[in-house]
Amino acid sequence: MTAAPPPGDGxxxxxxxGREVRVPKGTLxxxxxxxxxxxxxxxxxxxxxDPVAVCxxxxxxxxxxxxLQPACATVVSEGMVVDTQSDATAKAREGMLEFLLLNHPLxxxxxxxxxxxxxxxxxFRYGPDTSRFPITEKVHFDxxxxxxxxxxxxxxxxxxxxxxxxxxxxITGEKEIVLQQRGVHTAVATFDGQPLxxxxxxxxxxICPVGALTxxxxxxxxxxxDLIRTKGVCPECSYGCNVxxxxxxxxxxxxxxxxxxxxDDMWLCDRGRYSATSWNSTSRLRRPLVRDAAGGVRDxxxxxxVKEAARRLLAVSERGGGEVIGVLGSPDCTNEEAxxxxxxxxxxxxxxxxxxxxxxxxxxxxxxHALGIAEIESCTAVVVLGPEPEVxxxxxxxxxxxxxxxRGVAVHRVAANAEPRDITxxxxxxxxxxxxxxxxxxxxxxxxxxxxxxxxxxxxxMTVTRGGNxxxxxxxxxxxxxAPGYRPAVPxxxxxxxxxxSATSGSIQALLLLHAGGVLAGLGALVESALRIAKVVxxxxxxxxxxxxxxxVLIPGHSLMEKQxxxxxxxxxxxxxRAALPPATSVPxxxxxxxxxxxxxxxxxxGSGDLMEVHRALAADVPAYAAAGNGGxxxxxxxxx
Amino acid sequence: xxxxxxxxxxxTLKQMLSKPITLQWPEEQKPSPPRHRGRHILHRYDxxxxxxxxxxxxxxxxxxxxxxxxxxxxxxxHPVSPGERYAERYEINLMRCIYCGYCxxxxxxxxxxxxxxxxxxxxxxxxxxxxxxxxLEAWPGFEKSLADNPRGAGADQREQxxxxxxxxxxxxxxxxxxxxxxxxxxxPAAGQEGLAPHVPTVATPPKRNPG
Numbered sequence: 105m106t107a108a109p110p111p112g113d114g115x116x117x118x119x120x121x122g123r124e125v126r127v128p129k130g131t132l133x134x135x136x137x138x139x140x141x142x143x144x145x146x147x148x149x150x151x152x153x154d155p156v157a158v159c160x161x162x163x164x165x166x167x168x169x170x171x172l173q174p175a176c177a178t179v180v181s182e183g184m185v186v187d188t189q190s191d192a193t194a195k196a197r198e199g200m201l202e203f204l205l206l207n208h209p210l211x212x213x214x215x216x217x218x219x220x221x222x223x224x225x226x227x228f229r230y231g232p233d234t235s236r237f238p239i240t241e242k243v244h245f246d247x248x249x250x251x252x253x254x255x256x257x258x259x260x261x262x263x264x265x266x267x268x269x270x271x272x273x274x275i276t277g278e279k280e281i282v283l284q285q286r287g288v289h290t291a292v293a294t295f296d297g298q299p300l301x302x303x304x305x306x307x308x309x310x311i312c313p314v315g316a317l318t319x320x321x322x323x324x325x326x327x328x329x330d331l332i333r334t335k336g337v338c339p340e341c342s343y344g345c346n347v348x349x350x351x352x353x354x355x356x357x358x359x360x361x362x363x364x365x366x367x368d369d370m371w372l373c374d375r376g377r378y379s380a381t382s383w384n385s386t387s388r389l390r391r392p393l394v395r396d397a398a399g400g401v402r403d404x405x406x407x408x409x410v411k412e413a414a415r416r417l418l419a420v421s422e423r424g425g426g427e428v429i430g431v432l433g434s435p436d437c438t439n440e441e442a443x444x445x446x447x448x449x450x451x452x453x454x455x456x457x458x459x460x461x462x463x464x465x466x467x468x469x470x471x472x473h474a475l476g477i478a479e480i481e482s483c484t485a486v487v488v489l490g491p492e493p494e495v496x497x498x499x500x501x502x503x504x505x506x507x508x509x510x511r512g513v514a515v516h517r518v519a520a521n522a523e524p525r526d527i528t529x530x531x532x533x534x535x536x537x538x539x540x541x542x543x544x545x546x547x548x549x550x551x552x553x554x555x556x557x558x559x560x561x562x563x564x565x566m567t568v569t570r571g572g573n574x575x576x577x578x579x580x581x582x583x584x585x586x587a588p589g590y591r592p593a594v595p596x597x598x599x600x601x602x603x604x605x606s607a608t609s610g611s612i613q614a615l616l617l618l619h620a621g622g623v624l625a626g627l628g629a630l631v632e633s634a635l636r637i638a639k640v641v642x643x644x645x646x647x648x649x650x651x652x653x654x655x656x657v658l659i660p661g662h663s664l665m666e667k668q669x670x671x672x673x674x675x676x677x678x679x680x681x682r683a684a685l686p687p688a689t690s691v692p693x694x695x696x697x698x699x700x701x702x703x704x705x706x707x708x709x710x711g712s713g714d715l716m717e718v719h720r721a722l723a724a725d726v727p728a729y730a731a732a733g734n735g736g737x738x739x740x741x742x743x744x745x
Numbered sequence: 746x747x748x749x750x751x752x753x754x755x756x757t758l759k760q761m762l763s764k765p766i767t768l769q770w771p772e773e774q775k776p777s778p779p780r781h782r783g784r785h786i787l788h789r790y791d792x793x794x795x796x797x798x799x800x801x802x803x804x805x806x807x808x809x810x811x812x813x814x815x816x817x818x819x820x821x822x823h824p825v826s827p828g829e830r831y832a833e834r835y836e837i838n839l840m841r842c843i844y845c846g847y848c849x850x851x852x853x854x855x856x857x858x859x860x861x862x863x864x865x866x867x868x869x870x871x872x873x874x875x876x877x878x879x880x881l882e883a884w885p886g887f888e889k890s891l892a893d894n895p896r897g898a899g900a901d902q903r904e905q906x907x908x909x910x911x912x913x914x915x916x917x918x919x920x921x922x923x924x925x926x927x928x929x930x931x932x933p934a935a936g937q938e939g940l941a942p943h944v945p946t947v948a949t950p951p952k953r954n955p956g
Contacts, residue, residue, distance in 0.1 A: 211828075213798060213800030213802060213853045213854075214798050214799075214800055214828055214829055214830040218800070247829065248829060323818055324799065324816040324817055324818050324829075324830050325816075327800075327801045327805070329805055330801070330804075353815075
């Protein structure tokens with residue numbers, strides 16, 4: 105059995121378990137095997153990290169080599185004949201597992217990893233039936249050692265695979281974990297016992313192949329087979345990391361990473377990951393309310409609430425025209441909701457005053473987010489303006505670290521207000537430069553980009569938007585001066601802050617607020633007086649608060665864990681979210697409520713507000729979204745901006 | 746012909762004079778066989794700590810999915826069970842349970858067994874979802890409970906003792922029969938009523954048309 109002679113195409117041919125494989129030169133044996141679906145057990149090897157070959161679990165037999173070779177660190181060569189099923193391989197695996205289980209406490213029933221543990225799985229699949237070491241003579245170590253307030257270490261379960269150490273060395277560059285001592289006393293530890301300070305600790309339990317590192321937050325909350333797994337997108341920032349929303353008993357128990365190499369590269373930040381349980385809040389709006397002028401509150405059905413909202417909105421617009429109505433959405437809306445809301449405002453209520461936040465964002469353009477997250481790795485240099493981008497999208501830091509250490513990209517972190525001239529000098533000669541800035545720093549980013557482009561360099565910008573779906577609601581035209589797809593809106597209306605100020609002065613008499621609680625939180629006097637003075641305040645929101653207290657018509661909404669739709673991340677990637685929890689209220693989805701409202705306001709042809717129906721209408725209106733589908737980036741024809 | 750009639754009447758007379766084998770249930774109780782799979786019992790160690798560690802293997806093994814376990818972390822100062830983890834909630838839907846005993850087989854700490862109780866009827870469905878309080882062995886004082894209420898929590902404890910090395914189940918079985926004969930149909934010990942509220946031992950027949 106010999107492989108074909110080497111052609112000069114950079115491919116290497118080898119035979120694994122009798123199957124011929126052709127892979128690019130330099131491929132590791134482990135990857136070549138998985139290419140043809142052959143499973144090799146691994147502990148220390150990790151797809152995102154460099155091989156170290158310390159766990160010896162992946163030893164396989166290679167013909168003409170006297171000893172077994174670690175598949176995770178052996179580069180394939182022409183004509184290699186590999187046997188992963190030979191007696192020698194099986195014996196090596198059994199022996200390794202017997203060693204790994206030597207001092208293992210076998211406390212799988214109380215281990216959070218039990219059920220999704222590589223040590224369990226491989227011991228079952230490849231391990232020996234019994235151990236020659238008596239169970240009574242196990243050496244015991246400390247259990248439940250807190251490495252920080254988020255992570256716990258069980259020293260007995262550790263198999264010393266180095267993954268956590270390498271994670272800190274390679275992925276975050278923070279170097280917080282070491283292995284200390286020697287021999288049987290080797291243990292994972294932090295320097296001087298100090299707690300971990302990283303913002304990315306939550307990834308440790310996930311890369312740990314056993315139950316040595318576990319989440320404090322998820323401690324004993326569920327077994328893996330209890331969890332209902334829903335594909336979702338982390339709503340904490342606009343980076344759009346893919347997550348599995350794991351829920352049990354109608355509560356979110358954890359966010360687990362869902363590898364998307366184009367976005368998160370399988371890493372999540374602690375802010376996003378540990379926000380999971382915040383969705384279980386029982387403090388929710390559940391029933392529609394109508395408040396009359398005297399302040400009396402009536403409990404009504406959703407149909408009556410919608411009718412009452414329509415009646416009151418019509419009453420003010422009959423006297424003052426559509427311009428007396430202000431409409432505010434928020435980055436907590438899905439794309440479909442945002443699109444429907446702006447359509448309702450512009451086509452039915454006939455008001456131009458529509459926005460999704462208070463900071464003014466005029467003349468936005470798609471050029472602001474031309475740089476994709478994965479494209480950072482192919483830039484020559486990346487300029488990051490100030491700390492805000494990385495604060496507001498923490499996983500960006502890991503991508504920048506990867507670009508800098510593994511792809512040789514020059515990452516320049518400069519002050520938010522650095523002079524474009526200085527930046528140009530610092531970047532020097534470059535083929536493609538990425539400029540990363542926060543959306544509040546748009547003007548400076550534009551100046552830097554044009555200064556760099558003036559020197560003849562190709563420049564692409566990335567803008568970190570605020571809020572989970574900040575990019576999506578902008579794409580959908582929840583802006584005073586732009587309609588969906590960055591088309592100019594005619595006439596242009598007032599922005600969020602101006603709407604509130606006009607409500608205070610009386611020129612805006614009615615407010616329609618969709619999930620605006622988060623955006624308007626902490627603004628105090630301005631919001632309170634606007635809500636007090638406005639005659640009609642229609643609120644669709646999830647949580648009680650100032651808005652719900654002031655609403656003249658209140659309709660409960662569904663949280664982001666309870667609804668379906670699509671959200672768009674900061675690079676314009678349109679990603680679908682699915683309902684992980686049942687809604688906390690019997691009120692139908694916001695899409696249906698908005699469609700009912702449009703119908704009650706006299707509009708025709710709005711349909712029932714079915715998600716797919718709305719999404720199809722949205723895609724017809726914004727062709728870039730139709731092309732993006734689920735998981736693709738919305739490509740705009742980037743005009744010189 | 747007279748001979749035949751006399752023979753038949755003699756048999757009838759004999760039967761009339763013999764002790765009837767009818768058991769006056771529920772006033773009279775019959776002990777279940779030692780391996781009877783009745784309502785579940787959650788056991789304790791001798792020091793009172795619960796054996797259950799909340800690992801949910803019973804729930805995983807259950808073919809009908811009638812077990813719910815919600816676990817939590819032990820407070821080291823006041824542990825509920827030995828080790829880090831204990832069952833904060835433990836519920837068995839006795840209507841759905843098929844009494845197959847797989848839960849007991851799956852249990853790594855022998856915390857759950859199926860006990861002798863078979864009187865599981867009730868007027869309300871929700872009372873047939875046994876909670877952890879219902880299922881747990883009485884503590885403290887199940888020695889007394891055993892004497893006072895052999896069909897109560899203590900009886901289950903005795904069955905557990907029958908599993909101990911050196912004591913054959915047969916011995917435990919006969920022993921219990923003796924206990925039934927002595928203590929008979931005593932009412933539950935004071936302070937123990939709350940432990941098994943929905944499967945009480947019927948001490949006196951319910952009166953019809955009171956007053």
